[in-house]
Amino acid sequence: MNSDFVIAVHSLVLLAHLPEGMATSDEIAENVCTNPVRVRKVMSCLRKNGFLDTREGSGGGYKLCRAPEEITLADVYRSLAAGSLAPNWCSGDPKKDCVVSSNMAEVMAGVFCEADRQLEAYFERITIGSMLSGIKAKQQA
Amino acid sequence: MNSDFVIAVHSLVLLAHLPEGMATSDEIAENVCTNPVRVRKVMSCLRKNGFLDTREGSGGGYKLCRAPEEITLADVYRSLAAGSLAPNWCSGDPKKDCVVSSNMAEVMAGVFCEADRQLEAYFERITIGSMLSGIKAKQQA
DNA sequence: TCAACTGTAACTGATAATATTACAGTACCG
DNA sequence: CGGTACTGTAATATTATCAGTTACAGTTGA
Numbered sequence: 001m002n003s004d005f006v007i008a009v010h011s012l013v014l015l016a017h018l019p020e021g022m023a024t025s026d027e028i029a030e031n032v033c034t035n036p037v038r039v040r041k042v043m044s045c046l047r048k049n050g051f052l053d054t055r056e057g058s059g060g061g062y063k064l065c066r067a068p069e070e071i072t073l074a075d076v077y078r079s080l081a082a083g084s085l086a087p088n089w090c091s092g093d094p095k096k097d098c099v100v101s102s103n104m105a106e107v108m109a110g111v112f113c114e115a116d117r118q119l120e121a122y123f124e125r126i127t128i129g130s131m132l133s134g135i136k137a138k139q140q141a
Numbered sequence: 142m143n144s145d146f147v148i149a150v151h152s153l154v155l156l157a158h159l160p161e162g163m164a165t166s167d168e169i170a171e172n173v174c175t176n177p178v179r180v181r182k183v184m185s186c187l188r189k190n191g192f193l194d195t196r197e198g199s200g201g202g203y204k205l206c207r208a209p210e211e212i213t214l215a216d217v218y219r220s221l222a223a224g225s226l227a228p229n230w231c232s233g234d235p236k237k238d239c240v241v242s243s244n245m246a247e248v249m250a251g252v253f254c255e256a257d258r259q260l261e262a263y264f265e266r267i268t269i270g271s272m273l274s275g276i277k278a279k280q281q282a
Numbered sequence: 283t284c285a286a287c288t289g290t291a292a293c294t295g296a297t298a299a300t301a302t303t304a305c306a307g308t309a310c311c312g
Numbered sequence: 313c314g315g316t317a318c319t320g321t322a323a324t325a326t327t328a329t330c331a332g333t334t335a336c337a338g339t340t341g342a
Contacts, residue, residue, distance in 0.1 A: 037320095135244045181289065196339095197339045
């Protein structure tokens, strides 16, 4: 899977952590260790899915618009990485005579589709808020 | 994830399906739709993990050495794709002052590690035998 | 001793992931 | 107004990863 998901989660946790709940793409990029353009692309997607507001122009940036405890990793996963489990390579060939070769792609797709659901269910149990707590706990130790 | 896992599963199902339980890398590659070298690489790994025997030389090939119902997808996953869930890109920087940036990589790794376990648990419930049955059922429909 | 196999390494080409550059659009602030 | 500080997005370059190909040594059976 590409790391847009990681960038999104990191950014949301960061916003949740900041006193104002707000930051620019430059600040986020610096914190995440990537470039601002990429951050803006990911943020743009998060905005479309209603996790944050953006303000253009001077003094603008990104601001969380939901409680960190209400945003699950599953929400984020669905927004920008759903279905990323299955390799984009397909084995077998529907036109072949062999039962195995001709049906493998479909059966395998089913396996990965359900795996994706399992993964999503796991992510459902983790929130931006809980990740932030986890990080803060780590600091004290 | 790369598709070695898919090739391995397909190959094992194919072997389980063939009357003799045996095939050469050329035959498997043809069925899977890839090249023999790649098949041999994957098979070599499956042999090392005890799922099949190989016979070199004329008349050789690969042969299942365990019952299809006993080989789970988790076994295969562990053999050649474990840990493939996490993107190989890491966000944040341990050297930074910010709590979030400096701890994100570790916390994220934990999330993906557990996700990997979840995925493995799901794969534990699927066997080469059950996949073959699923394919045969599909044919009759 | 030949033909049919596996086991690997080295190389090539294709595709996907990431970073960079560039610029239009928007909002605040003097 | 006009300048500055932002976002949004397209186009391009760069790098990494994946897959296919070629080549050849080692093994086995006929």
